[in-house]
Amino acid sequence: MGLTANAIVFDRLTKYYGKRRGLNELTLAIPEGSITAILGPNGAGKSTMMRIIAGMTVPDQGTVNVFGRQPGWERNHLIAYLPDRARWYGGHTVADALEWGERLLPGFNRDRAHQLVSDFKLDVELEVEGMSRGQEARLMLVLCLARDVPLLVLDEPFSGIDMISREQIVLSLIDAFSERKQTVLISTHEIGETESLFDYAVFIQDGRAVLCGEVEELRAQRGSIRDIYRQLFGD
Numbered sequence: 001m002g003l004t005a006n007a008i009v010f011d012r013l014t015k016y017y018g019k020r021r022g023l024n025e026l027t028l029a030i031p032e033g034s035i036t037a038i039l040g041p042n043g044a045g046k047s048t049m050m051r052i053i054a055g056m057t058v059p060d061q062g063t064v065n066v067f068g069r070q071p072g073w074e075r076n077h078l079i080a081y082l083p084d085r086a087r088w089y090g091g092h093t094v095a096d097a098l099e100w101g102e103r104l105l106p107g108f109n110r111d112r113a114h115q116l117v118s119d120f121k122l123d124v125e126l127e128v129e130g131m132s133r134g135q136e137a138r139l140m141l142v143l144c145l146a147r148d149v150p151l152l153v154l155d156e157p158f159s160g161i162d163m164i165s166r167e168q169i170v171l172s173l174i175d176a177f178s179e180r181k182q183t184v185l186i187s188t189h190e191i192g193e194t195e196s197l198f199d200y201a202v203f204i205q206d207g208r209a210v211l212c213g214e215v216e217e218l219r220a221q222r223g224s225i226r227d228i229y230r231q232l233f234g235d
């Protein structure tokens, strides 16, 4: 695959929540241009790591570099971040959300957003507050994927989406990512249906990276990503 430069570098990054450590000297590099899976059990530190990249949480110790600089609001025009929980405006429809995106999100491509809405079978008239979890997940994906930014950080983007739709969405993502030069980080618990998306994988446990590498190499050495997950985290 020929991955060279790193888009993101963590060096002994630690984040405390009270006495508990959300991240524990996390040391890790994410290759530029990769589609990277962030994998690990509940509470491993995946969301904390992503929030730090998006500049929404500040670490307590260690360093993090995103394209060579510290994260923060002034870097956010480079990043499309899909949080694990969203808040919407009351009374807004999918169409309103797209308009909001066009006005406020740097690099937002309106035509692509509308294409994605149609690909993901969303109704533009749908009110966002009344959406099912799967519909909401699709809308959040649209708002991120429509953006021409160098880094996408997607925290559990498939959660709540049914299996068949998930498979279709993964196929359209493979298509979309092959056309564009973006670094993409995706945390997910749905490893089976999403494995084909990834060319790099990071396994996290207790706030540390326990294994990372190019998916092709990991597969050749240790089996499928699902098998590796079981080897690392199974009882």
Ligand SMILES: Nc1ncnc2c1ncn2[C@@H]1O[C@H](COP(=O)(O)OP(=O)(O)OP(=O)(O)O)[C@@H](O)[C@H]1O
Residues within 6 Å of the ligand: 017, 020, 021, 022, 023, 040, 041, 042, 043, 044, 045, 046, 047, 048, 049
């Ligand atoms: N706001 C917070 N206040 C207190 N503790 C927190 C907070 N956010 C995260 N933590 C703790 O930090 C650790 C890492 O949490 P994080 O949400 O990053 O894990 P995760 O890997 O994303 O988990 P999941 O797969 O369940 O979404 C957990 O022990 C969690 O309880």
